[in-house]
Amino acid sequence: MRNMNIKSIQQWLSRAGELVNEFYNAPYRSAIARAKRDEDDLFMMLVFSEMMGVPNPASYYTLELQPLMLERFHDWHQRMGMEHSPLDHFRCC
């Protein structure tokens, strides 16, 4: 019986904790996510800069990163206002 009580109190506390966390984060989720997205976009530009004709001294290393960024490439070019991939040798959709 006593165990049950402690368990239900713990459950209740963790649920309350979740709600408080939501209350803290919900108002600013978009502002923070947007700031993070801006940084990611900049990174994306760096990785693909050589392909767009911008010389990049680190391109030897960023080439390795390209496959990792592929997943986000589609969202990125759409966000930048381009319906299809802007790169000739790099198809997306």
Added chain:
Amino acid sequence: MNAIFVMLLGLAAMFLGYVFYSKFVAEKIYKLDPNFKTPAHEFEDGVDFVPTNKYVLWGHHFTSVAGAAPIIGPAIAVIWGWVPAFLWVIFGTIFFAGVHDAGAIWASNRNKAKSMGSLTGDVVSKRAQTLFMIVIFLVLLMVNAVFATAISGLLIKFPSSVIPVWGAIFVALIIGQIIFRKWMGLGTISILGVVALYLLIWAGPSAPLSLPETMGGLTDNASWVLILFGYAAIASLLPVWMLLQPRDYINGLQLFIGLILLYAAVLLLGPDMTAPAFNTNLPENTPSMLPLLFVTIACGAISGFHGLVASGTTSKQLDKETDLRFVGYFGAIGEGSLSLATIIAACAGFATLADWEAVYSSFGQGGVAAFVEGGANIISQGVGLDNEIAETLLTVMAVLFAGTTMDTGLRLQRYIFQEWGNIYNISWMQKALPATLLAVISCVALAFGAGSDGSGGLAIWPLFGTTNQLLAGLTLMVITVMLVRLGRPMYVTLLPLIFLLIMTVFALFIQLKGFYMEKNWFLFGLDIVVLIAAVWIALEATSALSNLKKEQKS
């Protein structure tokens, strides 16, 4: 009359409004559909569009809309007696604010969660959208000037609050770091933060702080206004997680604690409403109640600012369409209850009628200071807290609210300037710092332009209320047009719209005369701008509705 009775009457009326009227509006007018796929689900991206628990969303919505304005407005307006203010707050909340706030979420929800500004463009006309942007800019401009002045007045009148108010910023900064670096869970840190804040409040009276009366040719009032804008400019440039987010959070907790404390104290003490029900002994130069009451109390009865919050952020996080009844309508009731608490504090917190009349010696006097003094008397006698500590507590509550609104207001204004920089290709204006400086300069100019020592802010309070009501009018117009298009009854939003337009135009003319008599040409000019906007809205609404009528006939 006993304040407990007033409190219960008001709360019961608002609650019944929620149970019956909002149900009617939700089911018969907006026809909320639990199966409608809300934008939060349709465009879910984890950034802007996130389905959110309705209680969390309510808490977020309520704390964003409830600020210092629902305290300042009613605290000024009780000068005409407490009954008119009480009636307008209660009826305003039930028939105006709730319908408006829920309607704004509904309209946005049914239109891909667009903001009210672009909705105006889509639903009414492009002209109306331009008008909307102008009115928003005016509201933001005034809100910053008004709040800076209100805060500086409070800091001067209650020097014991200076240390807790600025200390609260450091508490927020530390909390921000701790949460960001995940050193502690949010539950622990909330308790620690609130304890730290209340320790500061408790220590405040033993270390009062005030600025010298004149400093470098500036009065203390003017210096505070400048310091506040300096602070707000920095705060609005910092990343949000550093200061704004923890500050908002602590303020939200403060809001609930303050409200509960005030209502509990009223219940325990049961003071009498010492202020007159209808003030027949009005101080000289008090303007006529009839239009002015309805613009002096904007937030707390109906406020256009809510429409911005409702359509900008709340509508993007709505999980189910039926939730908006609770989030929007009950959010308005939360704000109404804050205004009700203010009315009780400012009217029942003084021992005798003579004391009350001494505080309300002329129009614009009393105000938020009366709320602090009266509320502190009630709390100290009801709960047994030291009077000075109670005063500090309420001052800190009011100042923190106003301060957060200033940060946010300045940030929004900066975005507007940056957008103009984009539109007109002015590259320096697109950067954050110059745009913030422009915003600060325009607000300071208003605060000082309206009164040479920076006290001009409160002189524009009724004008701010008027502009805020116009914004609400624009939102109501959008909702009405949508309802007519759907072939549903429009009187639920049309009647408030007509009432608001008549009262604001009427009030603008009265204030115009007042500014003319005082030879205050700055405010006279501003008044004319707002008046033009008001007439424009009336014409826009008439033409939109008559066009619709014609369409439907043919």
